[in-house]
Amino acid sequence: xxxxxxxxxxxxxxxxxxEYGMLDEGTVRLLKKEEKEARTTVYHRLxxxxxxxxxxxxxxxxxxxYMGPCRIDVFNxxxxxxxxxxxxxxxxxARNLLRExxxxxSSHVEHAMEIAEILRDVAEGKLEAYKIxxxxxxxxVARNLGINTENREISEIALEIAExxxxxxxxxxxxxxxxxxxYSPSSSFKKWSALGIVPTNIWQPIVNAMHRTSMGNDxxxxxxxxxxxxxxxxxxxxxxxxxxxxxxLFGTPNIIHSYANLATIKEDYVNIAVxxxxxxxxxxxxxxAEKLQERARAIGAKGINIIGVCCTGNEVLMRHGIPxxxxxxxxxxxxxxxxxxxxxxxxxxxxxxxxxxxxxxxxKLITTVPxxxxxxxxxxxxxxxxADEVARRIIEIGLEAYQQRNPARVFIPNHPEEVYAGxxxxxxxxxxxxxxxxxxxxPLIENIANGNIYGIAAIVGCPxxxxxxxxxxxxxxxxxxxxxxxxxxxxxxxxxxAQAGFMNPRKIDExxxxxxxxSVLKALGGAAGLPSLPPTIHMGSCVxxxxxxxxxxxxxxxxxxxxxxxxxxxxxxxxITEKAVSIGTWALALGVTVHVCPPLRVLGGPQVxxxxxxxxxxxxxxxxxxxxxxEKAAKELIRKIREKRIGLGLRA
Amino acid sequence: MENVKxxxxxxxxxxxxxxxxxxxxxxHSKSKDLYKAIFEIPRPKRFNTVLKVDQYNAxxxxxxCEDPPCANxxxxxxxxxxxxxxxxxYNPAKCIGCWQCAMVCPFGAIYPDxxxxxxxxxxxCIERVKSGRLPACVxxxxxxxxxxxxxxxxxxFKRERSLRELTAGQKVxxxxxxxx
Numbered sequence: 037x038x039x040x041x042x043x044x045x046x047x048x049x050x051x052x053x054x055e056y057g058m059l060d061e062g063t064v065r066l067l068k069k070e071e072k073e074a075r076t077t078v079y080h081r082l083x084x085x086x087x088x089x090x091x092x093x094x095x096x097x098x099x100x101x102y103m104g105p106c107r108i109d110v111f112n113x114x115x116x117x118x119x120x121x122x123x124x125x126x127x128x129x130a131r132n133l134l135r136e137x138x139x140x141x142s143s144h145v146e147h148a149m150e151i152a153e154i155l156r157d158v159a160e161g162k163l164e165a166y167k168i169x170x171x172x173x174x175x176x177v178a179r180n181l182g183i184n185t186e187n188r189e190i191s192e193i194a195l196e197i198a199e200x201x202x203x204x205x206x207x208x209x210x211x212x213x214x215x216x217x218x219y220s221p222s223s224s225f226k227k228w229s230a231l232g233i234v235p236t237n238i239w240q241p242i243v244n245a246m247h248r249t250s251m252g253n254d255x256x257x258x259x260x261x262x263x264x265x266x267x268x269x270x271x272x273x274x275x276x277x278x279x280x281x282x283x284x285l286f287g288t289p290n291i292i293h294s295y296a297n298l299a300t301i302k303e304d305y306v307n308i309a310v311x312x313x314x315x316x317x318x319x320x321x322x323x324x325a326e327k328l329q330e331r332a333r334a335i336g337a338k339g340i341n342i343i344g345v346c347c348t349g350n351e352v353l354m355r356h357g358i359p360x361x362x363x364x365x366x367x368x369x370x371x372x373x374x375x376x377x378x379x380x381x382x383x384x385x386x387x388x389x390x391x392x393x394x395x396x397x398x399x400k401l402i403t404t405v406p407x408x409x410x411x412x413x414x415x416x417x418x419x420x421x422x423a424d425e426v427a428r429r430i431i432e433i434g435l436e437a438y439q440q441r442n443p444a445r446v447f448i449p450n451h452p453e454e455v456y457a458g459x460x461x462x463x464x465x466x467x468x469x470x471x472x473x474x475x476x477x478x479p480l481i482e483n484i485a486n487g488n489i490y491g492i493a494a495i496v497g498c499p500x501x502x503x504x505x506x507x508x509x510x511x512x513x514x515x516x517x518x519x520x521x522x523x524x525x526x527x528x529x530x531x532x533x534a535q536a537g538f539m540n541p542r543k544i545d546e547x548x549x550x551x552x553x554x555s556v557l558k559a560l561g562g563a564a565g566l567p568s569l570p571p572t573i574h575m576g577s578c579v580x581x582x583x584x585x586x587x588x589x590x591x592x593x594x595x596x597x598x599x600x601x602x603x604x605x606x607x608x609x610x611x612i613t614e615k616a617v618s619i620g621t622w623a624l625a626l627g628v629t630v631h632v633c634p635p636l637r638v639l640g641g642p643q644v645x646x647x648x649x650x651x652x653x654x655x656x657x658x659x660x661x662x663x664x665x666x667e668k669a670a671k672e673l674i675r676k677i678r679e680k681r682i683g684l685g686l687r688a
Numbered sequence: 689m690e691n692v693k694x695x696x697x698x699x700x701x702x703x704x705x706x707x708x709x710x711x712x713x714x715x716h717s718k719s720k721d722l723y724k725a726i727f728e729i730p731r732p733k734r735f736n737t738v739l740k741v742d743q744y745n746a747x748x749x750x751x752x753c754e755d756p757p758c759a760n761x762x763x764x765x766x767x768x769x770x771x772x773x774x775x776x777x778y779n780p781a782k783c784i785g786c787w788q789c790a791m792v793c794p795f796g797a798i799y800p801d802x803x804x805x806x807x808x809x810x811x812x813c814i815e816r817v818k819s820g821r822l823p824a825c826v827x828x829x830x831x832x833x834x835x836x837x838x839x840x841x842x843x844x845f846k847r848e849r850s851l852r853e854l855t856a857g858q859k860v861x862x863x864x865x866x867x868x
Binding site for chain 2: 662
């Protein structure tokens with residue numbers, strides 16, 4: 037018997053790791069199953085990390101050079117106020133923020149680049165696996181980019197779009213990036229030009245950001261924050277291009293019916309999850325699942341059931357009605373059902389724990405991207421040229437694994453939740469056109485003006501285990517809906533909203549949507565042939581936040597007002613990734629009020645915090661707002677909408 | 689006093705991260721929330737310090753002595769030995785700022801509060817401990833360098849450790865006793 041000095045500490049951690057707060061029953065039952073069978077859960081891992089490092093949380097830890105790591109005594113209790121090189125808290129915070137933003141923007145840029153390369157190869161006739169599914173969208177993208185469409189072959193236009201897109205990445209001239217110039221709201225673009233932060237290409241701001249934040253360069257927090265805004269704009273390029281070109285290749289989403297939550301895993305089917313972000317892989321997996329249905333029946337299953345996880349889940353829901361089974365945090369729980377035969381991942385938000393959890397079951401975890409490998413996973417390298425071969429192999433692995441499944445270990449929660457999704461800008465305009473064929477934006481604008489729609493809130497981002505426990509997103513969304521704020525969701529927040537029933541038109545009364553908003557949703561739903569539009573409008577994956585940008589551009593240019601004057605707010609209530617930071621930075625650059633929780637890692641730098649939360653209002657019109665109480669956050673967001681309504685002379 | 693628990697440090701496990709310092713600040717703030725604590729006025733105090741002397745890092749605080757010189761020397765009774773918990777408590781209302789306690793403390797555990805000109809020190813997280821929780825610094829220590837134990841347990845642990853070192857002929861891994 038060894039004396040255990042840590043017994044109490046272990047017990048406290050154990051206790052805290054089993055507190056699931058307000059999480060839904062299905063998730064909790066799977067967490068308990070995971071704890072028993074895989075000896076880990078996200079809450080175990082979180083409890084072992086807590087309390088987390090305060091220097092890190094406040095952004096005042098600098099690891100840019102080897103005289104450090106340095107950190108600043110934020111309580112000013114006799115500890116250091118400067119790093120070894122003399123960097124202040126504000127310098128450190130600003131540098132760290134810029135590097136986070138680079139991480140996010142780079143993710144979106146590479147995503148977009150891979151889609152553009154597929155479009156180029158398709159246009160050149162080099163790629164058999166893909167084709168242009170939406171020529172109407174292709175023409176609209178060409179028109180937006182100022183590319184001539186008259187008397188030209190589709191492939192010729194596509195090639196010019198693809199080349200123009202890729203050119204933005206690497207070009208050396210000093211003209212603004214074409215996508216950024218053409219797709220940004222003109223008032224925002226004008227402000228950026230005056231600030232000198234319009235990217236001329238994509239590589240340079242990224243290289244420059246890494247350079248200027250390395251040791252012994254930019255120490256001016258204001259100057260670094262300008263570079264940060266520019267990085268946000270770079271992120272907007274990635275988002276917009278990824279969405280627009282994906283629509284061209286895979287189709288623009290339209291209203292579609294499906295189901296959400298882990299109950300969409302079906303016991304008597306071969307279940308294969310698609311996880312990640314890039315539709316290039318998941319589209320082919322869907323195709324091959326259809327082709328190989330018969331083989332599933334031959335091994336005693338009823339068929340192949342593809343389920344969507346994370347943003348790939350959003351992509352395949354929006355375009356094909358594939359069930360929205362699990363958000364990023366629930367990905368491991370999909371495996372824990374014991375009925376998932378394979379999970380195939382591309383990039384972003386693929387937690388390494390998946391391999392460990394999969395090893396406790398028959399589930400095969402498959403990674404496909406050369407720069408996303410996970411120890412313990414099967415790696416089958418995907419490339420557009422090998423798309424068919426890889427997708428076929430993935431389905432075959434699922435079929436093989438199904439035969440190893442142990443029925444005694446299967447638990448699937450009951451009751452999938454009904455979902456209506458697919459609200460691309462085009463789909464929304466399609467509905468609005470039924471109300472006013474001449475001027476589709478008019479009914480929307482009128483209802484905002486008359487107060488039926490008090491404002492618009494884009495609730496985006498991730499499911500953070502820290503905030504999941506108290507259902508931050510659901511509570512925030514409910515409050516906003518109650519107060520007639522139209523709620524648009526994307527990314528994993530869309531999963532959360534779908535699971536909460538917020539995408540089920542039949543629950544509009546139950547959820548307590550305000551009367552004005554309800555009347556609009558019902559009227560528009562009627563036009564779309566539904567009892568109502570769903571209480572929250574699902575606009576897609578996290579890159580599809582660009583759809584919100586496109587809508588903002590349309591409305592602000594139609595009304596000739598700045599984006600910052602519109603009664604629109606954004607919130608990432610459960611922020612996890614650097615991508616959420618870069619998307620938020622883009623929104624700040626556009627002039628939107630952005631709420632976040634957990635707090636952005638800037639509070640250790642008083643000047644940086646002040647600029648982002650206050651002074652930015654006079655620069656881009658955007659504003660950062662940090663609050664970790666959902667009801668308070670809703671109240672303040674509504675107050676900010678009210679301010680904008682007053683500014684526009686609307687009834688407040 | 690028997691079974692009184694104290695914060696001990698296992699020096700070789702301390703990486704000098706100062707998490708204990710921040711945890712102490714937060715515990716002694718009004719909000720008990722890092723993000724709010726940094727904006728509080730007066731600024732929340734801490735009563736521990738991470739130091740590096742020669743090759744050792746260590747996190748130091750009041751030892752809550754059995755026969756505390758500070759309480760013995762205190763002319764107003766501001767510092768007292770709490771019989772229930774064994775902690776040495778302080779009462780700023782009684783303190784006259786004579787700093788006799790600071791003079792006699794062998795560990796430098798007295799932290800002058802220059803706003804009120806009174807002595808302050810580690811309170812042993814008395815409220816937390818009474819409600820069955822660990823002191824904030826112990827909870828925050830990511831490498832388990834800080835442990836909350838009574839002397840008997842601590843010494844038994846060290847006896848076992850030294851025996852193991854003798855038998856194994858090598859140092860105990862810092863991970864061995866960690867929370868896996």
